[in-house]
Amino acid sequence: MGVEFATVIIIGAGQAGLSAAHHLQRRGIDFVIFDANSEPGGAWQHRWESLTVAKLNGIFDLPGMPTPAMDPNEPSHDAVPRYFADFEERYDLHVRRPVHVRSVEYADDDETGDLIVETDAGSWRTRAIVNATGTWQNPLLPAYPGAESFRGRQLHTRDYTRLEDFRGQRVGIVGGGISAVQLLEEISRVAETHWYTRREPVFIEGDFMPETTGRDTIARVTAAVEAGQPSGSIVGYTGLGWTDYTRAARDRGVLVRRPMFTGIEPDGVREPDGSLTPLDVILWATGFRADIAHLEPLYLVNELGGVAMHGTEVRGEPRVHLVGFGPSQSTVGANRAGRDAARALKRYLRDA
Known part of the structure; x- marks a missing residue:
């Protein structure tokens, strides 16, 4: 040829x-x-x-x-x-x-x-x-201490297809972006969920205004890229908005963020206070x-x-x-x- x-x-x-x-x-x-x-x-x-x-x-x-x-x-x-x-x-x-x-x-x-x-x-x-x-x-899957020892399932956002796959299970959702919150709200309806993020999530009060918030965000991302820096997710610049699903998660008491666990063990994750939270699934909504x-x-x-x-x-x-x-x-x-x-x-x- x-x-x-x-x-x-x-x-x-x-x-x-x-x-x-x-x-x-x-x-x-x-x-x-x-x-x-x-x-x-x-x-x-x-x-x-x-x-x-x-x-x-x-x-x-x-x-x-x-x-x-x-x-x-x-x-x-x-x-x-x-x-x-x-x-x-x-x-x-x-x-x-x-x-x-x-x-x-x-x-x-x-x-x-x-x-x-x-x-x-x-x-x-x-x-x-x-x-x-x-x-x-090209999903981002962080290397985390003890991940290889976990006996449950580990998957990324891109692997998520059916809600029924999580019914009755204990699920740790990792990530502070839009997808993480969407999946938290949904999965928490059929499973026990725990939400982990590296930083405290920032929720934007009021409506997203494309002519102000949007323009400022694009300017910041553009400046980073023009300087040759790796650009992060858009949510990293804007914060999370109050949408129907974020309000639903809040109103049902599941929009509760935990600081990142310190390690992964065969049956769950080790919390910063030393306690073990048993998990069946770790869902990496890490972008x-x-x-x-x-x-x-x-x-x-x-x-x-x-x-x-x-x-x-x-x-x-x-x-x-x-x-x-x-x-x-x-x-x-x-x-x-x-x-x-x-x-x-x-x-x-x-x-x-």
Whole structure:
């Protein structure tokens, strides 16, 4: 099989990747999209059954195609992928799936030369890439003393599917983000739960205001990324909002945070006061990290563990754009990042 060519290659067909495809298409730039999933929908297709449309923080319209009316009781893993599939069909995007990108590397030493993209479906040569792989395939599982000795189940948020799997059990939920609180409220209805976080969670009073809170948050995340620092979760910058599920957990007396346990033992966790809390399950709702291992041959990660960025462009590397990364992790940010990447690549391809 020979090496094929596309002017731009988009890796990932979630919201950020589809936005980038739309804007590249509008600018007449040739591209192909690879997606590791077998169906449209990005990470949404993997969400747990009980995460309905009503429980979402919000779905931002894909460019040029407003979100249709969705049944609030429909699982998000059905509703959102259907919307994404309709978008792909309307704009004739021809996403190639399932295709796993194994690596991206330089074709030669020319600073404006091509990149080589190796996939499980063949090799490609390209002028530039838009990486939109998100975080779902790279869950953060902390190494914790004694974890290997635990006789119960340990799983991550991404492994959670059915509430019935926890009925009548003793469950420790670890994490201070949105998913942790959603799962705490839900699982506590059928099981004994204990909620652990490293820091005291901060709950925002009042409504989230996109024009103030949102803008300030994006500015802080952008500053961190431009300085080459690893960016944390958006909740780490904003705090937790009072939603229907957080209020429900509070009103039922289960929104009670415990400080992190000091170790894991075969039958449970050791509390800071020395007592043992018996557990059957430890659910790590500890978030995700950017899924960019396939970009390692480009040496983008610095000594701080971050990737220095300017907008969507890797600083000093105009051939590589990261969307759905850092300040563009949110749905609205992903849309804007796709547009900005397309604009920058139009200039780069013209000038180079």
